[in-house]
Amino acid sequence: MKSQLTLKKAFLITIMVLSSAFVFAQGTGKISGTVSDKKTGETLIGVSVKIAGTTRGVATDIDGKYILTGLTPGKYAIEISYISYATKRITDVEVKEAAVTNLNVVMEEANSQTLKQVVITGSYKQESVNALYAQQKNSASISDGISSESIKRSPDRNTSDVLKRVSGANIQDNKFVVIRGLGDRYNTALLDHAELPSTEPNRKAFSFDIVPSSLVDNLIINKTATPDLPGNFTGGAIQVITKDVPDNDFISIGIGAGYNTVSTFKDFISGPRAGINYLGFDGGNRELAANFPSTNAISAGLDPAKNIAAIKTLPNDWNKYSMSALPTQNYQLSLGKTKNFENNRKLGAIFALTYRNSQSITPDLTRSFHVYNLVDNQYKFSTSLGALANFAYSYGNSKITFKNIYNKVFDDTYLYREGNDVSRGDIRFYAFDLLQKTLFKSTIEGNHKVSGKNDKINWSLSFDDVLNDQPDQRKVEYFRNVADRDDPNGFRASITGLGKANTRLFSKMHENGYAGTVNYSLPLTMFSKSATLKAGLNSQYRDRDFDVRFIGLVLNTNDPTEANDIRIRPLNTLFGSDLVNAGKYRLDEIANAGDKYTANSLNNAAYLMLDNKIGEKMRVVWGVRAEQFKVNLNTFSTLIDPIEQNYFDILPSANFTYSITPKANFRVSYARTLARPELRELAPFQYYDYELLAIQAGNTHLKRALIDNIDLRYEFYPSAGQILSVSAFYKNFNNAIESYIDDVNSTPIVSYFNSKKASTYGVEFEGRKTLDFIGTSDFLKNTTLYANVAIIKSKVENPNNPQLLEKERPMVGQAPYVINAGIQHNLLENKMGINVLYNRVGRKIYKAGGQQFPSVWENPRDVIDFQLSYKVSKKAELKFNAGDILNQRNVLYFDKDNSKTYNPVANAVSSTNDQTISSYKAGSNYSLSFSYVF
Template sequence: EVEAGKPTAIEVTLAEETAQLDEVVISAEAARDSEAGLLKQRAKAAAVSNAVSAEAIGQAGAGTAADAMTKVTGASLVEGRYVNIRGLQGRYIDTQLNGSNLPSTDPEGNSVALDIFPSNIIDNIVTTKSFTPDRPGNFTGGSVNINTKAFPEDRFFEASFSSSSNSEVGIGGDVPLPVGGLDEIPAVAQREDLPQSIGQARFDDEKAQLLDQATRAFAAPMAPSQRDILADYSGEVAFGDQYRVLGDRALGVLASLSYDQSFSGYDDGVSARFEQRGLEDEELNPTAQFTSQGGTEETLLGGLAGLNFQLAPQHEIGLRFLYSEDLETIERTMTSAELNGTHRFGGGRDGVRVEWNASYSTADREEPDRRLFNYSFEERNGGADSLFSISPSIYKVPTRFFRDLSEDDLSGAISVGIPVGPVRLKTGGSYKTRSRDFRETQFEIRADQASFSGSQNAYATDQAGMIGTDEQGRNLFGTVVRKVVQPSNNYDGDQDVGAGFLMLETPVPGVPSLEFIGGVRVEHTDMSVATIEEDPQRGEFTETDLLPSANLVWSARDNMNVRLAYGRTIARPSFREFAPFDDFNFVGDFIEIGNPDLTRTLVDNVDLRWEWFPRAGELLSASVFYKQFEDPIERVINPEASGANVELTYENKDEATVYGVELEANKRLDGVASWLRHVQIGGNVTFIQSEVDRSERELEAIRSFNENPSTTRPLQGQSPFLFNLSAGYENPDSGTSINVLFNRFGDG
């Protein structure tokens, strides 16, 4: 009975009934183009690594991948384009694009020029510093992987324009730039009947006319001219969208195009060579001293196009095409095409994951009409006038260089990840073939009746070719060109690398929050190089290397890791170091001699890192590292060569060591004061020491001037320290962004 205004209790017995629902898995990936997202990935990574995102690249105002690398802990730039990691360069750095190796346009080494990758195509750059078996073994300083933009979830179109100024040039300043150069060797200069000396044309009018035509074809300015520069500028456009095709399957489309022009220069350069001439000498004596000015115009054109297609909910394939061209005096072009796939069988971490990729990349470097003009001058009458001269016995005569380098890379890789209880196994293999062609032709400007009064242009143009005949009817010339082709200075090189690996990730039994990642990789290398001549000089080696790896990651807290890593890696000689020929390096003013007896370097690496991620986007980290080198490749000076003819070559030393410390921090200042909530500061510092054994040949030469020389010295090119500092203001409400960055590294 229910009474009005009073609660009434009603007891009801409910029948039990259950229903089985389908499993719902919700997954998400951290944003690849943000600093917070990359720090999240870094915390979960198997290896010691650092990364810089598209967000940070934009804040730094970096126009290229090279500029972006200055924000990476332990990274520095050489010549504004080649990256060093932990002070190590060239052969100790592996560079990849979306996980595929890139060819090199560096004629002296195997460094990849990062300044030809515009920043608007980049999602992030990840630098891995410790070795795991699923990575190529040919890195010791680090493996740099440039990841291009991911495929969009929604349609977007972006266009931007920016302008900047270089402090060395200034707004409306000027820089010295070459003018009047030749794009290719004139046809008349390539004729087989072109006289190779003035004597062949003295009494032969037909040959004299041919030599005159060839010489006048080269009658272009030798000296640079000052060019007024308003400012640097760049423009970018990008488009992306995702479509539904073939039964609601996702098709992602991405395209971007960029153009960037910048200038840099200097006018107070000094370079010199010194030698100690005796044991009792307390001062070094100059053997040569040069004053110099230089300027660079860099015009970058970059394009990226890509498709990503979802075959099924857990199966995707992608195609990317990249084109990048540097249109400066030295033209560099990089073209890359990549096909990749990701396939998951089963759900989440418990499923099998298959990844594969195939890529073809080509790099070309055309260096037409590089002009070298050495001369001497002596001031007289208190500097009122000068005496100018060209001395072929001391240095190379004025010369025009034409160099072409082409390098092709074809590679493929596959990996399979298989869960076995708490353990995850990963296995796979890869194959890469690389080829390089290098060609060089020189044209020396030789004097007959010409005189040099200090003007390079007047010497090379006003006095070029025939000037008449003498009383005996001999043909007379001012200057003439002499074609110099040394077949031994042209070479072809090939390198084939096959690899397989087995790797596992597993919790360590009985030790909470401790994970082991390790395994072994086997790499087989075939490398050969041969000069282009009837009886070619050759260099070749074949090695099979076993590369073990062991990594421990202890999650001390949810946002704190301690990492201990060991790995054995290798460093192969570059084609130039390995090529059995010698040529003149006009930038360094020395003769460079390759060594076909070189072999690869083995390196044992140990890393220890503590890292703490207090909040999204924040980081504190401290690392120490140690590297032991067996057969390190070093560039050395031939002590038996005279001071006027410096010779450099390459040797395998017995042993070397590199060790150092890295400190890193990123911190938001909202906890200090509320008015600093939009301010963030950060920085990293690296201190490095290195030692390499001196050979007995070096020690014997040094003992002529030092009775008790040290038996070791620093590694050639090793930087002793690196600093990267930054401070930024980001206000998302107003859209205001201000960033200040500072970078400095010590010369090796």
């Protein structure tokens, strides 16, 4: 608590210092926006934007953006002109004191000498509608997105929550995205146009929970490929754009607190806690000492003195500390600054800091399957930090941006398990587990107009640093034979030997990534219509080191009585200093040189694409992408051959759009994409997952998958900001990559394999519409109903192995349906907003089955979220959020009776009905937050 108060003081002091450093201009306002082509959506460079009837004006920059500053409050007429386009005059553009009026403009090409002399006149409201229509209709591919405004109106606190709102998307494990029924490994993520690496040590996935939603400007999911996108996605390419240069100077602060129905103010148990943990850092207290004996030294045997000395360097606080779980707390601070210079030069910067701490409890998590009847109680102390620093400099027809993001997640978990294992007896299991994930990404990007032809060069260089550190994961098991249940000292610690389920794990994954991209676009004329030729080169290099050690203390006595007396000790004295000093423990290690590995990959790509119009209503975006990919992975074992893969792939794609009416499009697309094995999926490293009660391992023979994709879509925009659409898609897989349970041994192994034949197909429906079609009342005009529904079917033929329980099944992670729906209402002149959201995902396979166990299924849940927001003033806003109000159980299970519904029974050992892998309630979340903009 003391550490939390210190953090709050530091936070308030920071605000005061920053506030004193900024002085804001009062009494004047600004008009800013973007100018683009109505039919293609391409932004236009060098467009003249001026106050009508005056000489006061500016030209749009390399991004098609403009800003008119120093305007006294009132209404203005704006005149926009550009060569070969009809001049526009926009009236009733209202400027308010110390505020920015956003006006995006779409320009129409002149098709005759007469039209060039005509000035198209429209109002501010009309032009705002036109610009939004153009943005909605002009996407080159089939895509869906969420803007920063929509994010603000939802209770979502991080990007993974936001993704649940996108049509056809759902989230697995609260952080990994599934799109169109395809698991996270079939999706790719880009941050500020640069591809992101995997943040997980045991899967190909980007953990979206480490990107706070407050740092996101917009989020787009491309569901069909174009040549300028990476080729390694099938479900979707998720583009996260962080906030850029502001239109106005500002300082914004936010503070919030949350209550969880199963955690807050309940007894919270953990291992030792340091004050620095509240800041998201461990301080290195749990790392192995620099002089800790090597694996070879331990294997050769340490002399008694060195053995005791080495053991003493290990953290030895096994006490369990109890406190009251505090409410979730979060703080945000962001500030922006712009500086305008002569000759339309501009420098801008935006900074943001976010902090969140939560203490969550998962009580009475049941595991009742196979030979297990277990109950877990898990306590997670979690701190996350986020920082963003973006800079941009515009000069002439060029712009340079420098974007940086840093995120750190500190998850410290204590788990206590009790129950019985029919094959061994009663169990008491303890796990202390710290996982630290860090991401730093830096991208510098340049945009330049090359000549008077409006051709552009875009280039970028990026660097990312990913660290996944798991220092001193401690696991201890006590067993009691069934015959000893009446003995108060019947439980004995399993310390007579070393196993991966009963060790101290020290692992660290460190990866650096380097990428460079250059793109060139040239406007030209084809079939008497404007077109754009694009070409580009990209290179991405990844370098990873993975180090792991399994260390433990083994009982070192030949006296059975003494050994028994030690084994019945409680956990807090089991490894007491009296026993260590007396030499009653021997340091041991599970030495497997195949677990450690180094790896690198190099992907070189080139593409050529053409975006051209055929007639007045047809548009085709087509081209080809070529990718050369090479990966090398080496373990430290001489018994395992180095892994080398080298692929060259040609990936064609074509996106056809027919504009049926000014408000409707019909789209058809084809693309070939691929999915490559992640480094961890290739590595032979074996890791015991105590939550799954299974070992996770890679497959050195895993191949890359090739996928053919076909999409159809009809979209109708009844009015600005509203949409009705229906889509259909089909995907055919060659060597699909999936996870499965290899259960031939007593301890199952979760690994990966290639399914030779797999396909998935489905339809999506999306709608967003105000209710003014029912009536003209203000209530209906201010009420918006939205929903998206995906219905999906997939089929996989398992390998031709007669021992497998299942011959055919759906793809792993594929749900038969996904439903997102909501209703939004604004009242009190938009000062108050009410938003209700609903989500449901059909049952889906979590892991494919093997020879003893069928597939693991995830049971559907109904999730309802609610938000009430109120603008106290122009600068202050208050929000109340309620998340997962129904608090239905999260369930993974074996569908033993093939009923396609979850029907658990009490006795899992002898049952032929459904068996529970895990079942728990995470609790409902209620929070209150306040934000203020200076």
